[in-house]
Amino acid sequence: MRFRTMLLPVALAATVGAVVPAPSTATAAAPGPSLAVDVTAGRHPISPYVYGMNFASEELARDIRLPVNRYGGNATTRYNFRNDTTNRASDWYFENIPNDNPDPASLPKGSDSDEFVAANKATGTGTLMTLPMIGWVAKDRARACGFSVAKYGPQESTDQWAPDCGNGKKPDGTPITGNDPTDTSVAVGPEYAADFVTHLKTQFGGAADGGVQFYNLDNEPDLWHATHRDVRPEGLGYDELRDRTYAYAAAIKGADPDAKTLGPVGWGLNSIRFSGLDQDVCSRTGCWSNPPDRAAHDGQELGPWYLDQMRAYEQEHGERILDYFDIHIYPQQAGVHSNEPGDAATQERRLRSTRQLWDPTYVDESWIDQPVRMIPRMRELVDRHYPGTKVAITEYNWGAYGHLNGALTQADILGIFGREGLDMANLWTAPEADQPVAHAFRIYRNYDGRGGAFGDTSVRATSADQGKLAIYAAERSGDGALTMVVVNKTGDELTSPVSLTGASTGTAEVYRYSGADLTGIVRQADQPVGATGFTGTFGANSVTMIVLPRGAGEDTTAPTAPGKPVAGAVTGNSIALSWAASTDDVGVAGYDVHRVDGGTTVKVASSTGPSVTVTGLSSDRSYTFVVTARDAAGNVSAASPELVARTAHRPDGACRVAYAANSWPGGFTATVTITNGTAVPIDGWRLAFDFPNAGQRVGQGWSATWRQTGVSVTADSMGWNGRLAPGASTSIGFNGTWSGQNPTPTAFTLNGQACGN
Structure with a gap:
């Protein structure tokens, strides 16, 4: 694996003068894939925090109205705000280097972290500050190094x-061992975090008053044994990560109860699967198939275990100490x-x-060599465990x-973040204001130089070939405009039909960033839009923003709120719901059922009529549901009154299978979670079930070897997920097709034994 060693907000070398794929010289554009946008479907808020950065300049932050700026990286793990000194760890010879400061006698006031927050406040940008949790900070402003x-x-x-x-x-x-950590550092505890937060609160106000809103619980603690081995030579295990999180996060919340915390701030996919201790040991011994720290925790991967522990803290203490x-x-x-x-080839690969951020059919073209699905994977973990x-x-x-x-890649990433419902993202590090990647952010945050932005409510947008043309769409709440971003990833100019459902007719503004002018986004000719859409031409290697204003006289009246849902049939993993129908001046197009958990809601089902069965639930658990209605114009009603309903009890001592499907006409994606509910481990498993409908077929699968004969389906374990300790779970899945109907399978067996739902 490759460790990241970047540290400070270093400006990446500008290569605007490098070779850029030239626009096609053909007289006619090539036919492109069909694109479709449905304003009435797939609606969910886009968090503004997905457009964040690390160490952005004031110039860039102001230009793109940067929502959140992070003070992070390896140097922040031992940052001492009192003397304004960092230790650069393995990035630069484990050296203590004081920040430039015109008045050291005034510290901690006026430190680098103070200046960072002050600059963010000047541009209306939120701050994400990293709080040291390793137990050491730089001891003084004198330069020193860990290995003299x-x-x-x-x-x-x-x-x-x-x-x-x-x-x-x-x-x-060979590594030097036995060095003295106090050569560079002084030991601190959770009180240091509380003091840091208190100082920032004194200088800038609390999180609720325009001060620092977010705190990272250190930076990549599962790599401390490599990046900070002069003070922490051994990997961080499950229990110590939990205990440090409990202590430091509670200290932050004690100093500012309105602040939000983010953890465990791991370095990548392996941070979900392995503790720092297992990464340390297995990198030397090759024990990846049976890592000892995981084995000591019932075989559960670190990510779900960590979330379980954070949830347990809240249940015991009545306080949430992990927000992200x-x-x-x-x-x-x-x-x-x-x-x-x-x-x-590299550019195509990029x-x-x-x-890897979302696609279950994409096998990562690296040592990972399996689907990553990073955002859905993380979302499924929190939905299940916290x-x-x-x-x-x-x-x-x-x-x-x-x-x-x-720039093309970055524009694609920002579209994915919004579509997939990520809550925060921060580019490491920020680009220079005139670099192409900065223009990718401008497409979404300031495409016209006057604050024009991509919408804040994502709507369904699909491409027949996202490898050629990717499309993302959102409705803007301020003026109701429909905004669409199209990324042409090819060297050809492409002409494609764009079908629109629930949108206005009229004239759309068009803006483009391409190799024709790398210095900025260029306004194009306006695009006429008819009742069913338009045909657009998208320049080679370009990002295009299309802005369609809401038409005069368009339906802006939302349906009435649905009636309070009523529970019908209940099983161990499903609850049937029905409710009194909504009314609308034009007509109700459909309903969405949302699960309420704390201050957040998650859409769990949709229907065209006033009833639906919510599946994929856990047994013997209470759930709170509300229902909203929507019309063809995309107007959404107020939520119905809440219903609290409980799933049926499922006997212990058996395997358990949860099956959830996301369907569309003729196709679906299924996620299957297998849990070993017995008291003994399972070494190698075969899951079997029958589709209720002969028209249901398994296509591309992942995390198992899938086979289908008639309606019977089997899934055999892979080498890396075949062992399930008591209580452990693994998730597998597939893309499928269907005709007629797409009902959920109800009977599952694991190694020949019947499983509960």
């Missing part, structure tokens, strides 16, 4: 400007995470690799900031 050559002997590499500072490895590459489940992601495909755009927790990716970087290919 004079003290610990010759080393493999030394700082050319401070030759006594080594990289902590002997000349033969935060995991970083850096593409591991060759050449993708690079400052340079790379050759044509554009393709964004599918409902109401939001999902964040506070570091990501797809490279090529100075190249058009990087």
Whole structure:
């Protein structure tokens, strides 16, 4: 695996003058895939925080109205706000380096972190501050290093400007052990976090009063044994991560109850699957198939276990101390995470690799070699293990900031974030204001130079071939305009039909960023839009914003609220609901059922009439539901009164299977979660079930070997997920097709034994 070693907000080298794929010189555009937007379907809010960055300049923050700016990275793990000094860890010879400060005597007032927050307040930007949780911070403003050559002997590499500072490895590459952590650092506890928050609150107000709103629970603690091995040479295990989170997060909440916390701030997919201790041990011994720390915790992967522990804290103490489940992601495909755009194959791979954020059919083209589905994976984990927790990716970087290919990729990523319902994302680090990747953000945040922005309510947008043309759409609440972003990932100019449902007719404004002018977004000719849509031409290697105003006289009246839902048939994993129908001046198009958990709601089912069965629930658990109605124009009613209903009890001591499907005409995606409810581990499993309808077929599957004969389906375990400890779960799935109807299978067996739902 590849560790990220970036540290500070370094400006990536601008390569605007590099070779850019030229627009096609053909006289006629090639036919492109069909695009479709349905304003009445798939509606959900887009969090503004998905457009965040790390260490953005004031100029860029003001220009794009940056919603949140993060103070993060390896250097913040041992940042001492009192003396304004960082330790650069393995990124730069484990050195303490004080920040430039014109008045050190006034510290902690006027520190680098103070200046960061002040700049954010000046641009109306929220702050995400990293709080050290490792137990050490830089001891003073004197420069020092963790592995002095004079003290610990010759080393493999030394700082050319401070030759006594080594990289902590002997000349033969073996690590130096037994060094003294106090060479650079002083021990601190949770009180340090409370003092830091209190200082920021004193300077800028609390989270509810325009001060710091968000706090990261350190930075990538599962890599401390590598990045901060001068003070933490062993990996961080399950229990210690939990205990430190309990102590430090509670200290933050005690100092500012309105602040939001984000954890565990892992470095990538392996941060969900393995503890730092297992990553440390297995990187040396190859124990990945049976990591010892996981085995000591009933075989449960770290991510779901961590969420279970955070939920347990709230149940015991009556206080939520984790608000966001935060995991970083850096593409591991060759050449993708690079400052340079790379050759044509690398650029194609960069554009393709964004599918790891959502696509269950995309097998990651790296050592991961399996579907990642990062955002749905994280969402499913919080929904199952700690409902109401939001999902964040506070570091990501797809490279090529100075190249058009990087801008196309970034525009695709921002569209995916909004469509998939991510709650926060922060690019590491921010681009320069004139780099192409900055223009990808402008497409969504300031496409016209006057504050024109992508909408804040996502609506359904589909492409017949997202590898060629990707489309994202959202309705803007301020003026009702429909905004559409189309990313042409090919070197050809493409002409495609764009069908619209529930949208206005009229004239749309068109803005484009492309190789024709890398210095900015260019206004194009207006696009006439008819009753069913339009035909658009999209330049080669371009990002296009289409803005369709809401038409005069358009339906703006929402349906009345539905009646309070009533529970009908109840099973161990489903509840049938019905309610009094809504009325509308034009007509009700459908209903959406939402599960309420704390202060958040999650859509769990939709129907065209006043009844539906909600599936995929846990047994013997209470759920709160509300229903909303929508009309053909996309207007949404107020929520119905709440219903609290409980699923049926399921006997213990058996396997359990939860089956959930997301359907569309002729196709569906199914996610199947298998739980070992017995007292003994399962080594290798075969799941079997029958489809109720002969027209249901399994297509591309993942995380299991899928087979179908007639209506009978089997799924055999893979090498990496075949062992299920008592109480452990694994999720598998497939894309399928259907004709006639698509009912849910109701009877499952695991290794020949009947399973409960």
